Amino acid sequence: MALAPVAASAHSLDEVLSAKTLVVGINPNLPPLGVYDDKNEITGFDVDLANKLGEMLGVEVKLVQVGSADRVPFLATGKADIVLGGLTRTPDRAKVIDFTVPVITEAISALTLDSKPFKSMDDLNSADVNLIEVRGTTPVDFVKTRLPNAKVVLFDNYPDAVRALFQGRGDAIVDVVDYLGRYTANYKDATRVLTDATASVDYDCIGVARGNDALKDWLNTALFSLQSSGFVDVTYKKWFGIDMVYPIHPNPYF
Structure with a gap:
């Protein structure tokens, strides 16, 4: 879908408070951010965050299912007040919707075993190193460019790779x-994460309709509080199984 300017037709902060309901778009096919449990209810990091925001607002949280392609249209049509x-x-995207501070x-x-000698990403760029990758994923191309000397062994899915x-x-x-943490829980060996000094970090935020400033400002204030108190970090580790690899440092200026 081509990006077009998004009118602020989602509910304003005053309307959310008046209706006592916050409608939140969640993708249930993106574990552990969102996933259906055995009761066919959506759970995950995003759900815990949405419920906490609703508690802070003093309103009920109503979850609506969104996919990657319809997150922006849900804001445009008022089907969701915010989207994760x-x-x-x-x-x-910033041309057509507004973003909160990063979540x-x-x-x-x-990801390597603690018993391995590697200390940095650059240590993996060796002909003696065998990298395990999932066939057809973006990191396969990344490895070819960033770590061209390493050998690559391909697997069909993440559980098999781990x-x-x-x-x-x-x-x-x-x-x-970060998304591999849930696959490592059943193994006893300790793991270690090697960050990349050249990494291009993506910042995932809460999306709001363009011009819905009062709601966005409240969300920014709430997120600063939740990041400063440790709620975001604790909830992240609960669902992802590890600490955020590239952590967000709360900044009072937003």
Whole structure:
């Protein structure tokens, strides 16, 4: 869908408070941000954050399902007051919707076992290193450019790739490591994350309709409080299984 200017037809802060309801767009197909549980209810990091925001506002939270393609249209048509779902702040999107301060980050790093000798991402750029990657993913191309000397072993999915790492069939997995934490929980070996000094960090924010300033300002204030108190970090580790690889440092200026 081509990006077009988004009118602020979602509810304003005053309207949300008056209706005592905050409508939140959640992607249930993006675990652990959003996922259906065994009761067919949406759970995940985004749901915990949305419920906390609703509690702070003193309103009921109503969840609506969104996909990657319809997050912006849901704001445009007023089907959602705010949208989560790994919404990365980009210049093109900022032309048509507004963003809060960042909630979480996404960037490529490396997951290795604590028993391995590697200290930095650059240590993986060796012909003696076997990297475990998932076939068809963006990190495969990243490795070819960033770590051209390493050998690559491809697997069809993330559970198999993580299992191979713990079985010693490779030295590290280069990917957005945050999303691998839930696959490592059943293994006893300790892991270590290698960050990349050259990483291009994506900042995922809450999306609001363009011009819905009062609601955006309140959300920024609330997020600063939740980041400063540790709520975001604790909730992140609860769902992702690890600390945020590229953490956000709360800044009172927003």
